[in-house]
Amino acid sequence: MIIRGVRRLFPGLSLIIGLAVICVAVHLTGDLLVENALTEALVYMVMVVGLWVFVGNSGIISFGHVSFAMVGAYASAWQTCCLAMRGVFMPGLPDWLLHADVPVVVAALLAATLAAAYAAISGVAIMRFGTFSAPIGLLSLLFVTKTVYENWTEVTAGQSSIVGLPLYVDVWTALGVACLAIVLAHLYKVSAHGLRLQATREDQAAARASGVVVWRERMIAYVLSAFLFAIGGILYGHFLGTLAVSEFWLDMTFLTLAMLVVGGMRSLTGAVVGTLVVSAIRELLRAGEQGFDIAGTTVAAPQGTQEIALAAILLAILIFRPLGLLGDRELGIPPLT
Amino acid sequence: MNTIQLLVDAVSLGSDFALVALGIGVVFGVMRMINFAHGDLITIGAYALVVPTAADLAPPFIGAWPGLLLVLAITAIVTLVALATERFAFRPLRRREVNSATLLISSFAVSYLLQSIVLFVHTGRPKSVSIFASLTQQLEVGGIRVAWVHVVTILVTLVLLAAMVTFLRRVRAGVEMRAAAEDFMMARLLGVRADRVIAIAFGISGALAAAVSILFVSKTGVLDFRMGVPLAIAGFVGTVIGGMGSLVGAVLGGFFLGVASTLLQALLPEDLRPARDALLYGLVILVLWVRPQGLFVAGGAGERI
Secondary structure, three states: OHHHHHHHHHHHHHHHHHHHHHHHHHHHHOOHHHHHHHHHHHHHHHHHHHHHHHHHHHOOOOOOOHHHHHHHHHHHHHHHOOHHHHHHHOOOOOHHHHOOOOOHHHHHHHHHHHHHHHHHHHHHHHOOOOOOHHHHHHHHHHHHHHHHHHHOHHHHOOOOOEEOOOOOOOHHHHHHHHHHHHHHHHHHHHOHHHHHHHHHHHOHHHHHHOOOOHHHHHHHHHHHHHHHHHHHHHHHHHHHOEEOHHHOOHHHHHHHHHHHHHHOOOOHHHHHHHHHHHHHHHHHHHHHHHOEEEOOEEEOOOOOHHHHHHHHHHHHHHHHOOOOOOOOOOOOOOOOO | OOHHHHHHHHHHHHHHHHHHHHHHHHHHHHHOOOOOOHHHHHHHHHHOOEOOOOOOOOOEOHHHOOHHHHHHHHHHHHHHHHHHHHHHHHHHHHHOOOOHHHHHHHHHHHHHHHHHHHHHHHOOOOEEOOOOHHHHOEEEEOOEEEEHHHHHHHHHHHHHHHHHHHHHHHOHHHHHHHHHHHOHHHHHHOOOOHHHHHHHHHHHHHHHHHHHHHHHHHHHOEEOOOOHHHHHHHHHHHHHHHOOOOHHHHHHHHHHHHHHHHHHHHHOOHHHHHHHHHHHHHHHHHHHHHOOOOOOOOOOOOOOO
8 A cells, every 4th residue: 555655646756756855956056056947957846747637637738827826926926025125016905905915835725726716717618619729829828928917017016016025935935835846746647547648648539528627627737837837936936036027928938938838838747857967058048148158258158159059959848849848758657657 | 889889899899809719719629629729920021021120129021021022021931930830840740640638738838938938038028010001091091990900901801801712622632632621541541741731731821820910010000028928818718719620610710709809898898998809708718608618609519429
C-alpha cells in the first residue's frame, strides 16, 4: 500500500527532491544574484506547471492564461498592498477593501480563487470551442482582460504601476509553492479526470465514444490550471514588488509557453525542466548583454540579443525535437501513465 | 459625425481586417496552421518604408520612392520574408510531421523572433512616416466629406479580392490550392506538389500583408514594432468567426469585425469607448459559444472522422 503510494507519487516526489537540492546548493554558494534568478525561475515554474495542467493534458495551446496571472496578482494587491498608499493607487476600491489588511496567504488563496472563478465563467464558452478556435478564443480572453485592466484605472492604476507590494517571496517560499503546484499537477495527471482528458488529447472521437464528456474534463483542468497560474502571477507581483498591466501581455505568454514546450509539454517533468533550462538560458543571455570581461576589455552582446536568441533557440528545439527535450517521459518508473 | 462618413470608415477598417483574415486563411487552408507571424509581416512591410536606424527620427527610405515602385518594393520584401519563414521554419517542421499544437507554437515563436528583430534594428520608440500624403485629403461629394484613403482602401480591397477569386478559379496553381485545402492527402495523390502549393500560399499571404502595411501606414503614418499584433489578432478572430478553412468566411469574418469595431467606437457612450476592444472580443467569444463552427459556414461543417 505504502509502496504503491510512493510509486504513484514518484515522478512528483523526485522532482521536488531535485528542486530542493538545487535550492540548497545555490543558497550555500551565497551568490545572491543566482539565488534571485532561481527564485524568479521557481515563480515562473508555478505558472508553467499550472499551464501544463491544461495544455499538457488537453493538447490545446492556451494563449490566454496570462489573464489569470493578471487577475490574481491585482486581486492580491487589492488586499495586501501598501495600506497607506492604497487609496492613492487604487481609489476606486470599495471601503471594506480599501482598509482591509488580509494576511498574505489568505489573500493569495482568495485572489487565485477569483481567477479560477473567472476561468470557470469564461470556460463555459471557450471550453466548447474546437481545437483551432480554442487557442484564439483564449487569446481573445487575454485581449479582453488586458483592455479592461488597462482602462479600469481606479483599481489597477491603468497604464502606470502599483508600487509597494509586500515582498514575501524568497527562494524558500517560491520553492514551497512550486512543490505544492507540482504535487497538485501530478495528482491531477494520474487521477481519473486527468486520464480522461489525456484520452481526449490522443483521440477525441474515441474518448467521446467511450463516454468522456470532453468539455467537462477540459473545464476541470482549465479551472485548476487557472488557479495555479494565478498563484504564480501573485508570487510574481510579490517577488517584484510592483505591478503593471503591460507586464501581463505577450512577453509573458511567450516566455511561459516556451518554458512549457522546451522541456516537452506532454510531461510534467518536461514543464519543470523546461522552466529551469529556459531560465538558465535567459540569465546567460542577460549576462551576455551586460558583457563579460575578456583580457581587460568588456565584450557585450547588443541590447535585444536576448529576445532574438530565445526565439531562435525555441524554434530550433521545435524543429529538431518537436516533442521537447523530454517528450513523453517522466522521471522514474512510469507504469501508471 | 455623418452616417455615410461613419459607414465609409467602418467599411474601410472592415476591408483592412478582411485582407488580414484572408492572408491568414490562405495559409490555414493548406497547412491547418494559424500563422501568428502574419501580423509581423505587416510590421516588417511598414518598417521597410524607413531607413533602418536606432535614431528617433528615421528618414523615409522606400517610403520616398515613387508610388508604383514603392508598392512593388514593399510587396517584394514582405513576400520574401513570408517565403523565408516557410522555407526555414515551417517546412522543416512539416517534414517532421509535428502536430498542430507544435505548429501553432512555432508560428508564435516565428512571430516573436520577427518582432524582436524589428525591435533590435529600429528600437521600440514609435516612428512616423508619411506616404501617399495626398490621400489624406478629403473627397467631397454632395456635402459629404470622406478621406480619400478610405475610398482607396475599399477599392484596393475589392481589386485584390477579385484577383484572388480569379486566381483560385482560373489559374492552375489556384485550383491546386483549393484542392489542397479540401483534402491535402488526396490532392498530393493527384499530383499537387505539397511544398509548392504551400509556398504559393505563403507568397500570397505575404503579398496581402504588404498591401495591408501600405494601406494602414498611409492611414495612420505611425510605425511601432508591435503594430501588427492587434491587426493579426483581428485577423485570427475574423477567420475563426468566419469559420475555419473557408476563405469567404474569413473575408466576411474580418470585415464584420472591422465594421463592428468602428460602429462600437462611434456609438458607445464616451466613458466606455476605451474599453471598446474588450466589448468587441467579449462579444466574439459569445458568438463562438453560440456557433462554434463559425458564422458563415453550413451547420454540418465540423471536424470529420
